[in-house]
Amino acid sequence: MLRNSFIQATAPKDEKMELLKQAFPDFFKDGKIDINAVKDFVGEENFNESDLGYGLYWPGKREAKILARKPAEGTLKPVVGDGVDEENTKNIYIEGDNLEVLRCLKNSYKGRVKMIYIDPPYNTGKDFIYRDKFEEPVEDFLKATGQMDETGVVLVSNPKSNGAYHRRWLNMMYSRLQLARELLTKDGVIFISIDDNELANLKLLCDEIFGEANLCGQWNWFKSATPPNLSKKIKKNVEYILAYHAGENDEVFSGVKKTSSSNDPITKPQNTIKQLSFKSGVLHTKLPDGIYKKGTYGTDKFPNTLLNDLIVKNGVNQNDVTFSNKFIWVQEKLDEEIENGTYIELSKSLVISYKKADYRPEVPPNFIDDTVSVDTTENAGTMLTNLFGGSKVFDYPKPISLIAYLTNFFIKSNENAIIVDFFSGSATAAHAIMQLNADDLGNRKFIMVQLPVELSNLDDTENEAIKFLNTIKKPPTICEIGKERIRRAGKKILEEHPELKGKIDVGFKVYREAKSNLEPYKPVKNDSKNSLNDLFQELEKQVTPLRKGWTKEGLLTEIMLRQGFALDSIKESLKSLKKNDVICIKDDRFEGRLIVCLDDKIHKDTILSLQLGDDDLFVCLDSAIDDENYCQLSDKGRIATI
Incomplete structure (x- = not known):
């Protein structure tokens, strides 16, 4: 009997072409577009066959567009046991070429990703060239095309002497950005780090894909106080971040909150006595760790009655506590102030004061540096080296403070927001998201994607990374550096804040790009051929x-x-x-x-x-x-x- 075939029903299709067929079946003849039918429908006066016009053009652009629409040829397979807390975590790490991975994810994550941050190859002339065909595994492709030798060393770059220098980079980026746009929520935002090699081209590319009107802005990040002398004309200590929203984000971006310069008392002598309860974690203090019994504290002038025992650890209260005093606020007002960022301080004599957030967060300026608490790449490198026990495993990592700063522009802690980085490198974005969640008990989730390029022992840093990976019995790939960073960062967060165990997600599952388990569906045609x-x-x-x-x-x-x-x-x-x-x-x-x-x-x-x-x-x-x-x-x- 005739059965409902799962393969036939879910066979990959060109979605845009299928929509066109459904809406305008008369545009098609023998399965292909009849251009004359289209002309008849729109009218000759509305049909422009000229290739001229304002925009970014290069040989191969049409093929790049087609590449973005192609369905996935492979799939993702779970790598059980390679992650952390795999049964409960919502975080994902994927090894594979990001174009094919994005295709695999599109059906499940279309319109679901709140933020994308990527730090793609800057096209400096030494960058790896990504593939565009996926019938074979990543490793086979690299070896077959001469980009990797039998020992796993990557051989191919995109030198500036190559006549296709810009074209190859644009082809690589175009299809991936097209797919990225489809993943974003209606109010989602993509942030792209770039230097001046391709900044101008990237701006035109994103104007076309996301819409010129959807440009949020361009930020200049002070990346280094000691940049290398690579030019006789200029020393480059700035990189750029372009941001575009998907089309429906009218929210005001939130920058850094201003605070008052001094603490104010939370009591007044003329007020009536009332009780205020302070939830765990909101009282900041320099009191030594310990238990402080209920009773009257403070000073003769400012007595303060503690109505239940107070537990202090790591500079904050570990339990909910209630005080009785001549407070200036009622409970509802206190909760509102804390929600708005007001800082509550408990002195060593248990006198309570506050440092009010005077203003709403400012719209972030277009310059990012330590004035908004964002580190340089030197500081980021030191932090990463310390995390890996003194081994320098990655050159020029982005600081987690940069990703956190961008994320806080528009994602609130209580959102179940998905953040994606499909050029994840050392997994800075994953580290930043976990740290943000630790700071505010947030629910953000991440998806990291990275090509499993093998490290080369010809480079000092990569050679040190290989030695480190050998000590933990892991293959010498950049993916192993990223995964190990997530493991160590999550462990460090819980060691520093054991009270957060079970409250935040510091785990991740691992998936790997693979050949499909299913033969591709092809309708059988009985013809003479x-x-x-x-x-x-x-x-x-x-x-x-x-x-x-x-x-x-x-x-x-x-x-x-x-x-x-x-x-x-x-x-x-x-x-x-x-x-x-x-x-x-x-x-x-x-x-x-x-x-x-x-x-x-x-x-x-x-x-x-x-x-x-x-x-x-x-x-x-x-x-x-x-x-x-x-x-x-x-x-x-x-x-x-x-």
């Missing part, structure tokens, strides 16, 4: 579509991504179905559940006991059920087979 053998081969792929070496975990992830479920979706094994391994997957965006069983045979007890809601989808292997089983399952709800 196909031999009988060709037809049988295509039919065989549809009967047995699973590729050699497929795994349950890998296929389950691919099913999730094809169906639009996020990688951090909740997965639960249905223990009540004892005869089969049945996984129930839930994503907050969907009413229905995705229920998957990839066993060779589905037991009749499972079929009888399985409960499907109207919006649920059950996916199993086509060979695991017969026609009678299929009918029984179809009566329960939606079903698709592989």
Whole structure:
């Protein structure tokens, strides 16, 4: 009997072309656009065939556009055991070429990412060139194209002497930025770090992709007080950050909050006595760690009555405490002031004062330096070296304070915002997001993407990184540096603030770009061009579509991504179905559940006991059920087979 094929239903398509076909079927003839039909529809006077006009043009731009629309050819597979707190974390680290990874993520994360920060290759003449074909694994591509030797050393750069110097960089960036735009929420923002090699071209590129009217601005970051002497004319101590929003962000960006220069008392002698409760973590003090018994403290002039024991650790109160005094505020006003950033201080004699946030945060200026508490790359390098126990494993990392500063422009701590960096390098963005969450108990989540380029022992820093990775028995790739940084940063945060354990997410899951578990779906056409053998081969792929070496975990992830479920979706094994391994997957965006069983045979007890809601989808292997089983399952709800 005819069954609902999961592969056919979720076969990758050119979404824009499909929308055009649905809206204007008369524009197509024999599956291709009929340009004369388009001309007839819009009218000759509205049709411009000229290639001239204002904008950025280069040989290969049309191919770059097509590349952005191509569907994913591969998938992502989980690397179980390589992350931290994998059962509970919402953070993701992905090893792979970012173009293919973005394609894999598009169906599940389209319109869901609040912020993208990227620090792409600056096209200095020594940059790695990314691929644009994905039928083969990353390592095979690098070796086959001569960009990596058999030992894993990258051989190819994009020298300025190359006639395609700018073109190759633009081709690489165009398709990736197109996909990035699709991931952003309606009020999402992308920040791009760049130097002056491609700043002008990047501005024109982003004007086209995001819209010139959607430019938020250009920030100048004071990156170094001691820049290298690379030019006889100028010493460059500034890099640039371009920001664009997706189209519906009218919010005012928040810069640094101003505070008053001195503390003010929170009591007045003429006021009536009242009680105020202070939540854990809001009282800042220089009192030694310890327990302070309830009673009257302060001074003769300013007595202050503590109504319950106070626990102090690391300069803040560890428990909720209540004081009785002639306070100037009621409880509601106190809570409002704290919410707005007012700093509450408890003296060594337990006198309470405050330093009020005098103004709302200012709109951030276009210059970023230590006046807004953002470090230089030297400070960032020192911090990273210390984190790795004295090993210098990465040159010129971005400071976490820079990423935190940009994030705070428009993302509040209580948002379940997703932040993506698809040129993640040493994973500065992941470190920054975890630190921000530690500072304000935030719920931000990250997705890091990095190509697993092997490190070269010809470079001093990379050689030191290789030695470090050897000590922890990890492969010598930049991805291993990034993952180890996240592990160490998360561990350090919890060591410094053990009270945050279980309250913030310092874990991550690891995924790796891989070949699809499924043979690509191709409708079988019986025409004179196909031999009988060709037809049988295509039919065989549809009967047995699973590729050699497929795994349950890998296929389950691919099913999730094809169906639009996020990688951090909740997965639960249905223990009540004892005869089969049945996984129930839930994503907050969907009413229905995705229920998957990839066993060779589905037991009749499972079929009888399985409960499907109207919006649920059950996916199993086509060979695991017969026609009678299929009918029984179809009566329960939606079903698709592989």
